[in-house]
Amino acid sequence: MTNNTKEEENQGPTPQGNIPPENENENEVSIDSLARKVQESLSLANRHKFWETQPVGQFKDLADTSLSEGPIEAPTPLSEVKQEPYNLPAQYEWITCDMDSEEMCLEVYNLLTHNYVEDDENMFRFNYSKEFLGWALRPPGYYRSWHIGVRAKSSKKLVAFITGIPARIRVHDSIVNMAEVNFLCVHKKLRSKRLAPVMIKEVTRRVHLENIWQAAYTAGVILPTPITTCQYWHRSLNPKKLIDVGFSRLGARMTMSRTIKLYKLPDQTATRGFRKMEPHDVPAVTRLLRNYLRQFAVAPDFDENDVEHWLLPKEGVVDSYLVESPETHEVTDFCSFYTLPSSILGSQNHSTLKAAYSYYNVSTKTPLVQLINDALIMAKRKDFDVFNALDVMHNESFLKELKFGPGDGKLHYYLYNYRVRHVLRPSELGLVLL
Numbered sequence: 266m267t268n269n270t271k272e273e274e275n276q277g278p279t280p281q282g283n284i285p286p287e288n289e290n291e292n293e294v295s296i297d298s299l300a301r302k303v304q305e306s307l308s309l310a311n312r313h314k315f316w317e318t319q320p321v322g323q324f325k326d327l328a329d330t331s332l333s334e335g336p337i338e339a340p341t342p343l344s345e346v347k348q349e350p351y352n353l354p355a356q357y358e359w360i361t362c363d364m365d366s367e368e369m370c371l372e373v374y375n376l377l378t379h380n381y382v383e384d385d386e387n388m389f390r391f392n393y394s395k396e397f398l399g400w401a402l403r404p405p406g407y408y409r410s411w412h413i414g415v416r417a418k419s420s421k422k423l424v425a426f427i428t429g430i431p432a433r434i435r436v437h438d439s440i441v442n443m444a445e446v447n448f449l450c451v452h453k454k455l456r457s458k459r460l461a462p463v464m465i466k467e468v469t470r471r472v473h474l475e476n477i478w479q480a481a482y483t484a485g486v487i488l489p490t491p492i493t494t495c496q497y498w499h500r501s502l503n504p505k506k507l508i509d510v511g512f513s514r515l516g517a518r519m520t521m522s523r524t525i526k527l528y529k530l531p532d533q534t535a536t537r538g539f540r541k542m543e544p545h546d547v548p549a550v551t552r553l554l555r556n557y558l559r560q561f562a563v564a565p566d567f568d569e570n571d572v573e574h575w576l577l578p579k580e581g582v583v584d585s586y587l588v589e590s591p592e593t594h595e596v597t598d599f600c601s602f603y604t605l606p607s608s609i610l611g612s613q614n615h616s617t618l619k620a621a622y623s624y625y626n627v628s629t630k631t632p633l634v635q636l637i638n639d640a641l642i643m644a645k646r647k648d649f650d651v652f653n654a655l656d657v658m659h660n661e662s663f664l665k666e667l668k669f670g671p672g673d674g675k676l677h678y679y680l681y682n683y684r685v686r687h688v689l690r691p692s693e694l695g696l697v698l699l
């Protein structure tokens with residue numbers, strides 16, 4: 266997933282934890298035993314009953330430099346992979362979701378639209394479109410068996426979902442076949458019943474059946490243990506609407522008209538040779554992107570088929586632009602963003618926030634700031650309200666200059682069954698998950 270964040274409020278210093286009042290009647294309680302109790306309750310709260318059993322980097326191993334980078338567990342022979350699905354509570358059943366079917370796609374869409382990720386204050390909920398889901402879940406070589414649903418046996422209602430898609434991901438010098446796991450969702454009425462661990466084990470089993478033993482995933486929550494922690498930044502395109510719906514706030518000593526002026530963009534892009542990517546550009550974009558992604562510690566290993574799928578523009582799903590030198594016709598720069606609206610949960614006036622998310626960008630000749638400013642202009646022209654970007658790759662170099670503000674949530678990246686030597690800085694990450 267992508268975490269749902271909105272613009273951070275400027276709250277000044279973070280409040281410190283409350284200091285409990287001293288209890289004068291119980292002065293025989295020693296500081297030591299108090300400290301022990303606090304420690305116990307803290308470590309209880311931080312325990313991960315499920316994740317502690319999984320082959321993932323554990324918190325206790327973070328400082329252990331003797332552990333080497335690579336798979337945590339060796340693959341087992343395929344014949345030893347459990348052949349039957351995990352048990353579900355008796356009233357539920359597993360289904361494999363056929364995302365080619367309009368009907369199935371709509372069921373998944375409806376589950377996610379009402380139950381998927383919200384921001385911390387429950388003001389916005391992701392609203393991935395059906396077209397987006399069809400694109401995100403059917404890349405080259407996808408497995409239908411990795412699109413997993415849970416239905417209530419009696420009503421046949423879809424109540425939970427989880428997916429994997431295949432991806433080659435390079436970690437330092439090793440290219441690893443992985444599953445990218447995404448869209449984990451349990452219906453609001455079925456939360457906190459330990460269904461999520463069963464969903465995760467079942468997708469893992471089906472991934473193993475394809476002889477794949479590693480996975481990459483992101484979450485807004487802290488689990489054992491992130492390979493990196495990123496932050497979202499938001500660039501207002503339609504500040505009035507963003508302020509009206511509570512996504513952002515009017516800055517101190519700012520009026521609405523000054524704010525609108527601050528975020529105003531030109532109508533025309535600035536870069537000579539800037540144009541929409543077309544099918545015949547796939548080889549050039551693949552070369553450009555492969556060369557660029559080499560510098561990051563973790564990045565996808567895209568071939569032409571992947572680029573065709575992930576980066577050729579698709580109306581309402583993904584937009585890509587490139588710079589073709591008018592003289593040499595060389596493709597020198599590239600930028601892209603995907604479309605992920607959020608439902609606005611409590612507004613009288615607006616139901617949808619139109620958000621563009623920065624995807625893969627490559628600059629070799631055009632300064633990145635100028636390239637992304639042109640992307641902002643295109644997003645504004647397409648009526649997006651906000652342009653979001655993580656602080657991954659070289660994004661930090663344009664965020665402040667182009668008037669992005671920090672978001673209020675974090676996005677943690679994880680690998681399953683693969684240990685990395687060090688925790689990465691966001692700028693060492695070359696991977697964007699949807």
Ligand SMILES: CC(C)(COP(=O)(O)OP(=O)(O)OC[C@H]1O[C@@H](n2cnc3c(N)ncnc32)[C@H](O)[C@@H]1OP(=O)(O)O)[C@@H](O)C(=O)NCCC(=O)NCCS
Pocket residue numbers: 266312313314315316317380381382383448449450451452455456457458459460461462483484485486488
């Ligand atoms: C995420 C979600 C499926 C978890 O289900 P739940 O009913 O809250 O939790 P369950 O009781 O079934 O399971 C809890 C376990 O799942 C883990 N878990 C919770 N969210 C998780 C996530 N996003 N990714 C992986 N594991 C997660 C918990 O850490 C816990 O395991 P632990 O004891 O080892 O720490 C559910 O809250 C949901 O659908 N939320 C909205 C959509 C969403 O946030 N999806 C995740 C996107 S990354």
